[in-house]
Amino acid sequence: MDLQAYLKRCVGLVDDALDHWLPAETMMPSELHKAMRYSVFAGGKRIRPVLMIASCEAAGGAAEAVLPAACAMEMVHTYSLIHDDLPAMDDDDFRRGRPTSHKVFGEALAILAGDALLTEAFDLLTREEALPGVGAEVRLRLTHLLARAAGSRGMVAGQVVDMDSEGRDIDFPTLEYIHTRKTGALILAAVQMGALIGGAPGGTFEALTDYGRAAGLAFQIADDILDVVGDQELLGKDVGSDQERGKATYPALLGLEEARQRAREMRDRALAAVEPLGKKAEPLRDIAHFIVDRSF
Ligand code: GRG
Numbered sequence: 001m002d003l004q005a006y007l008k009r010c011v012g013l014v015d016d017a018l019d020h021w022l023p024a025e026t027m028m029p030s031e032l033h034k035a036m037r038y039s040v041f042a043g044g045k046r047i048r049p050v051l052m053i054a055s056c057e058a059a060g061g062a063a064e065a066v067l068p069a070a071c072a073m074e075m076v077h078t079y080s081l082i083h084d085d086l087p088a089m090d091d092d093d094f095r096r097g098r099p100t101s102h103k104v105f106g107e108a109l110a111i112l113a114g115d116a117l118l119t120e121a122f123d124l125l126t127r128e129e130a131l132p133g134v135g136a137e138v139r140l141r142l143t144h145l146l147a148r149a150a151g152s153r154g155m156v157a158g159q160v161v162d163m164d165s166e167g168r169d170i171d172f173p174t175l176e177y178i179h180t181r182k183t184g185a186l187i188l189a190a191v192q193m194g195a196l197i198g199g200a201p202g203g204t205f206e207a208l209t210d211y212g213r214a215a216g217l218a219f220q221i222a223d224d225i226l227d228v229v230g231d232q233e234l235l236g237k238d239v240g241s242d243q244e245r246g247k248a249t250y251p252a253l254l255g256l257e258e259a260r261q262r263a264r265e266m267r268d269r270a271l272a273a274v275e276p277l278g279k280k281a282e283p284l285r286d287i288a289h290f291i292v293d294r295s296f
Contacts, residue, residue, distance in 0.1 A: 001282050001283065001286055003283075003286040003287070003290060006283050006286070007050060007290075009063075010046070010049065010050045010053050010054075010063065011046045011049075011050065013053070013063060013064070013067060014046050014049040014050070014053075014067065014070055014071065014074065015041070015046075017067040017068065017070065017071050018040055018041070018071050018074060018075075019041075021068060021071050021124055021130070022036060022037055022040060022071075022075075022120070023036070023120070025037055031105065031109060032109065032112060032113060032116060034105075035101055035104075035105040035109050035110065035112075035113035036113045036116055036117055036120075038098075038101065038104060038105070038113075039078050039081065039082050039095075039096075039101050039113065039117075040074065040075065040078050040117070042095065042096035042097070042098050043096045043097060043098075044074070044077075044078070044081075044096055045296070046074060047187075047219070047287075047291070048070075048073045048074060048077055048186055048187060048190040049066075049070035049071070049073055049074050049190070050287065051187060051190045051191050051194065051212070051215070051284075051287060052066050052069060052070045052073060052190040052191070052193055052194035052197075053066055053070060053194060053283075054194065054281075054283040054284045054287055055190070055191040055192075055193075055194030055195050055198065055208050055211075055212070055284065056194035056195070056197050056198035057194075057198065057280060057283065058194075058195075058198070058200075058204075058208065058274065058277050058280045058281040058283070058284055059194070059195045059197075059198030059199060059200035059204055059205075059208065059280075060198055060199060060200075060280065061194075061197055061198025061199060065131075065133060065134070065197050065198070066193070066194055066197045066198075068124055068125070068127075068130035068131050069125060069131065069142055069193050069194075069197060070190075071121075071124060072121035072122070072124045072125045072146060073121070073146065073186065073189070073190050073193070075117040075118070075120055075121040075124070076117070076118055076121045076146060076150050076186065077186055078114075078117055079113075079114040079115070079117040079118040079121075080114075080150075080155055080159075080186075081095055081096075082100075082101045082102075082110055082111075082113055082114040082117070083110075083111070083114045084159070085100040085101065085102065085110075086102055086107065086110060086111065087102065087107065089159075089163065090241070090245075092241070097233075101113055101114075118150070121146065122143060122146070122147070125139065125142055125143050125146060126139060126143055131197075134197060138196055138197070141196055142193050142196060142197070145189045145192055145193055145196075146189055146193065148185075148189070149185040149186050149188065149189035150185070150186065150189075153181075154181050154185035154186070154189075155181060155182055155183075155185050155186055157181045158177070158178045158179065158180070158181030158182025158183070158184075158185065159181075159182055161174065161177060161178050161181075162178045162182055162247070162248060165178065165247075165248040166245055166246050166247055166248075167245070167246035168246070168248075170248045170253075172253060174248070175248050175249075175250070175253055176217075178248055179217060179220040179221075179250075180213075180216065180217060182220070183216060183219060183220040183223065184213065184216030184217050184219075184220060185216070186216075187212060187215060187216035187219055188209070188212035188213050188216050189212075190212070191208050191209070191211060191212030191215070192205070192208065192209055192212060194208070195208040195209075204277065207273050207274055207276060207277060208273070208274070208277075210269070210270075210273035211270045211273040211274050211284060211288075214266045214267070214269035214270035214273065214288075215266070215267075215270045215287070215288055215291055217266045218263050218266035218267050218270060218288065218291050218292050219291045220250075221250045221259055221262055221263040221266065222263050222291055222292050222294060224242065224249035224250045224251055224252075224259060225250070225251060225256065225259055225260060225263065226239070226294075226295070226296075227239055227240065227241065227242045227243075227249065227251075228240070228242075228243070228249075228251050228256060229256070230295065230296075231295060231296075250262060250263075263292045264292060266292075267288050267289065267291065267292045270284075270288040271285055271288055
């Protein structure tokens with residue numbers, strides 16, 4: 001399979017859908033909508049939407065069916081990046097190769113752009129015309145999956161414990177607590193939402209859940225490794241910042257080699273989970289390799 005072509009096709013579909021569903025820059029208050037679009041269209045990898053599409057396809061569904069839900073996921077992810085970059089949190093100047101939202105629009109508007117993206121995501125997910133083929137019960141489950149993954153039992157919990165751990169020695173279970181929530185929760189939800197929209201039967205949903213859990217952890221370990229050995233230009237953000245801030249990371253706790261080994265183990269776990277799904281899961285398999293081997 002040509003993964004680059006697959007990614008390009010998915011990213012094209014997602015970008016068009018985002019452009020369609022996000023409020024236009026000309027809509028009042030224009031500055032807010034400009035700020036929302038500035039961060040969403042700053043050139044992210046769209047890995048969560050791509051995983052949602054690939055999971056839906058692995059369950060027998062079509063890419064087009066998940067696009068609004070994939071947009072909602074990317075909006076929540078982008079909100080988290082905008083807020084994470086704020087002076088009160090990581091205080092970063094660059095994200096996705098561009099000045100961060102608060103550097104361009106000021107802190108108040110950056111906070112509000114993040115708030116609005118988070119809220120618009122749920123507006124989109126619960127709007128009947130956005131997911132025409134998806135029944136109310138499934139829409140409710142999708143909404144719950146995204147809310148649970150983003151909130152104080154998911155991503156926000158991971159972020160809080162991560163901030164709390166800065167400059168402190170933490171143990172391995174705490175590190176896994178942080179990573180499964182801060183990054184893993186949205187990735188798992190993306191895979192599960194794709195599975196639901198694709199109509200996955202119980203066994204397939206479980207297999208995709210195992211894949212999503214392992215892929216989420218693999219993604220974060222790779223992210224930690226890239227912060228040590230990655231290329232600043234390719235990543236579009238500063239490298240070495242985790243160590244500078246005394247952040248809890250896999251390389252810091254396990255060393256680079258063991259962190260790499262752990263990432264490979266998680267990739268293999270993800271691959272094993274979707275083995276029974278056959279050819280339909282080929283994109284998911286290639287994405288698992290990409291997550292671990294990527295340079296950006
Ligand atoms: C502020 C509630 C709140 C949460 C922030 C996502 C997050 C939690 C913080 C981002 C900091 C960070 C570097 C997390 C590690 C992994 C991660 C989520 C990286 C960014 O995701 P990518 O690589 O980014 O998918 P792109 O730009 O490609 O979308």
